[in-house]
Amino acid sequence: xxxxxxxxxxxxxxxxxxxxxxxxxxxxxxxxxCHAVLDAKDSNLSILQKFGVKLHWTxxxxxxxxxxxxxxKFMAIGFQVRSITADGEKYSWREYTLWNPYQGYxxxxxxxxxxxxxxxxxxxxxxxxxxxxxxxEFHGEVFKHxxxxxxxxxxxxxxxxxxxxxxxxxxTNDYVSPxxxxxxxxxxxxxxxxxxxxxxxxxxxxxxxxxxEPPSPQGxxxxxxxxxxxxxxxxxxxxxxxAALLIVFFIARQVTALRAPIFHQSYAFKSPTxxxxxxxxPVFPITGHTSNVxxxxxxxxxxxxxxxxxxxxxxxxxxxxxxxxxxxxxxxxDSDGPWSEGSTEDVSYVPAVPPGNYFLRVQPEGPVxxxxxxxxxxxxxxxxxxxxxxxxxxxxxxxPMFMQFREMMFESMRWKESDHPMGKTSSGTDxxxxxxxx
Amino acid sequence: xTILAANCPGxxxxxxxxWSSAVQTTCPFCKAILVRHDVDLEKVGVVGDFPADNSPxxxxxxxxxxxxxxxxxxRILYEYxxxxxxxxxxxxxxxxxxxxxxAMSEYAVSxxxxxxxxxASASVHTGERHKWEGRDYIxxxxxxxxxxxxxxxxxxxxxxxxxxxxxxxxxxxDHFATLDYSDDTPVLYxxxxxxxSDLRMNNLRQIEGx
Numbered sequence: 116x117x118x119x120x121x122x123x124x125x126x127x128x129x130x131x132x133x134x135x136x137x138x139x140x141x142x143x144x145x146x147x148x149c150h151a152v153l154d155a156k157d158s159n160l161s162i163l164q165k166f167g168v169k170l171h172w173t174x175x176x177x178x179x180x181x182x183x184x185x186x187x188k189f190m191a192i193g194f195q196v197r198s199i200t201a202d203g204e205k206y207s208w209r210e211y212t213l214w215n216p217y218q219g220y221x222x223x224x225x226x227x228x229x230x231x232x233x234x235x236x237x238x239x240x241x242x243x244x245x246x247x248x249x250x251x252e253f254h255g256e257v258f259k260h261x262x263x264x265x266x267x268x269x270x271x272x273x274x275x276x277x278x279x280x281x282x283x284x285x286x287t288n289d290y291v292s293p294x295x296x297x298x299x300x301x302x303x304x305x306x307x308x309x310x311x312x313x314x315x316x317x318x319x320x321x322x323x324x325x326x327x328e329p330p331s332p333q334g335x336x337x338x339x340x341x342x343x344x345x346x347x348x349x350x351x352x353x354x355x356x357x358a359a360l361l362i363v364f365f366i367a368r369q370v371t372a373l374r375a376p377i378f379h380q381s382y383a384f385k386s387p388t389x390x391x392x393x394x395x396x397p398v399f400p401i402t403g404h405t406s407n408v409x410x411x412x413x414x415x416x417x418x419x420x421x422x423x424x425x426x427x428x429x430x431x432x433x434x435x436x437x438x439x440x441x442x443x444x445x446x447x448x449d450s451d452g453p454w455s456e457g458s459t460e461d462v463s464y465v466p467a468v469p470p471g472n473y474f475l476r477v478q479p480e481g482p483v484x485x486x487x488x489x490x491x492x493x494x495x496x497x498x499x500x501x502x503x504x505x506x507x508x509x510x511x512x513x514x515p516m517f518m519q520f521r522e523m524m525f526e527s528m529r530w531k532e533s534d535h536p537m538g539k540t541s542s543g544t545d546x547x548x549x550x551x552x553x
Numbered sequence: 554x555t556i557l558a559a560n561c562p563g564x565x566x567x568x569x570x571x572w573s574s575a576v577q578t579t580c581p582f583c584k585a586i587l588v589r590h591d592v593d594l595e596k597v598g599v600v601g602d603f604p605a606d607n608s609p610x611x612x613x614x615x616x617x618x619x620x621x622x623x624x625x626x627x628r629i630l631y632e633y634x635x636x637x638x639x640x641x642x643x644x645x646x647x648x649x650x651x652x653x654x655x656a657m658s659e660y661a662v663s664x665x666x667x668x669x670x671x672x673a674s675a676s677v678h679t680g681e682r683h684k685w686e687g688r689d690y691i692x693x694x695x696x697x698x699x700x701x702x703x704x705x706x707x708x709x710x711x712x713x714x715x716x717x718x719x720x721x722x723x724x725x726x727d728h729f730a731t732l733d734y735s736d737d738t739p740v741l742y743x744x745x746x747x748x749x750s751d752l753r754m755n756n757l758r759q760i761e762g763x
Contacts, residue, residue, distance in 0.1 A: 139604060140657055142636060156636065187750075188763065216760045217609045218749050219658025235659070237727045237746035254726075276657050278635075305694065 126151060128162055136179065136192050137214055137274060144274040152271065152280050164280045170270065172196045175225065175325065176211055178273040182323035184232070189213035189221055191323070193273035199264040199287070201532075212275060220276060223319065224311065228332035229339060230319050231296060231311035239308050240290070240297055248535045251290050251297065253310070258290035258297045261337050261533045266300070289337060293529075296338035313338050335528040343525070347518035354515045358508065365504045373497035377401055377408065378475070381491040384421075386481040393478035398430050399494075401470050406497040408465040414442040414490035416459055421488050422480040427465055430472040436465055442490070464500065561585060562596045571626040572644040575706035578627070586703065586712045597712040603630060603702045608639050608655045609757045612705045616754035618653075618662045618747065622646045625653070627705030631717060633698040642707055650708050652742065653752070660752065663731060663744025671741055674734040677720050683730070685743060690722035690730045709736075 124133040131148035135141050141155035143163070150166035174194040176182070181190045193212030198205050208226035215221075222233040240253035249260040268283040286301040294313035299306050313336065316329030332339075341347075378399045384392060401408070414421045420443035426435040440463055446455035481488055527537045557570035563585035568578060577588050579600050587594040614625040627642035638656035645651055651664045668685055674695075681692040696719045703711050714735055722730035731742040 140636070214658075216658070216763055217757065219660075237659075238723055238725050238729075241725045276636075 229336035
């Protein structure tokens, strides 16, 4: 049997040589020279359409180029520019028909630098009943409806195993499950489904050994996978691990903390007082390792306050840690009922106090009063503090929360161009389309 | 295993059968279409030349379908308004018969099954549902085709046939059904779409440049 794989033919419109790379499989072929659309089934290549478009596109993958796609060789044989119009704006993309005489056909699409590797689906997906926006299931994968539009063919080049002309219109329905995309093209005669996989531009460039660098993708494409998605979930796992460790550490700290009493003494003072009312306590030892010291000052103030200038002074080195604390407690009753403010007790912490012998210097102050204020000062060391754990927790949560936010932004950008942008309630009311009154 | 053999009544060449149940074959030398009557062959016509086509499959191609080895023993080329497609007749390892269709490099394997109450062609409409062997099918396309050519061993006689009507049914899991109305009684074929590489075929036609 003869094998004339490339037929030698001439264009009836301009006389240029026409090459049929797919031989008998081609149904439509476009003249390279004059862009007339020819009937490849006709041995005389009758003209289906003369070149009528003003714009001319050049395929990024020159037709006739063979590429290596997932271990198989494919040749680019057809190129189409198609577009949809939404809200008065035209969105164009490019489609390449690839062919291997053994494996058959495969397609590539490119929009704003985003590439998809596409094969025809051998069976249609199953609609999931009652879903809004619509959802379909295909081979166990769930796809969400993205967009329904009318696609127009604006430009064609090369040959096609189907009949195609410039100006052809089909209804397209896109469903997404990143990195996959299910698309149907509906004509009067038939509905065809195809399944695309998002591909990096560099993958396409490498497959076809294209020169230079691929244009970088703009925005977020409908089935573009969120590259940070897996990292975000990995990070969330790390966060969960650290959070668990923190909780374990917190519990361990609660259990092992000494909360050892160091000093406890009760005093009284009467205002006004002079500087000389400052006094020092007897020396007391702080033992063990360097730890924090909790200072609790209780005073029997009532609708009054007391202020304490306190110094914790190391008896050996004379090093002093100074701090002032106020105890104030007010209460009463008004039209809203009884109220109170403040407390008769103040708790503060002195961090990282090394062991040694210490004494306190205390100077109480208060409003001019004839009554005596009784107060006590109690010191404990190695007291666990919840605040530090909360701060650590918040710091730890910041990164995964940021990642979560970033992911939300990514998804919002993905769905922005769809029929179901985020933040809009998916229509049960039918103002979905008419609301876009420019 | 004895190889069935007979002489071509047209040119006298020795015809060896690859498949013991073949009803019709063609002489590779003189292109005679031969119908088998027990051991004798009757010449009923001559095959025309096949158009140059791009099927990578040929008589003698071997492969595997659903873990069953097969050999391509015959072929029918159908033609319809949008081109042509090949139905390659397979002899499976257990001598059963199956079909490998190659339509624009989309491949599918099917086998005839017996089913009761097959509908008449005129009564089937697109979208109609049928259940065969536990699977749901939806009628998708009706194809009117004609016999463009035959070669090799086939399970039925084709020399007296010219036109064929098929109704294709889809499932949602890459399976399909075809009702063949070439004959007076419809024949049901059930099968599945396959990837070329999954058939692991050998002895394919060499295509220049690939």
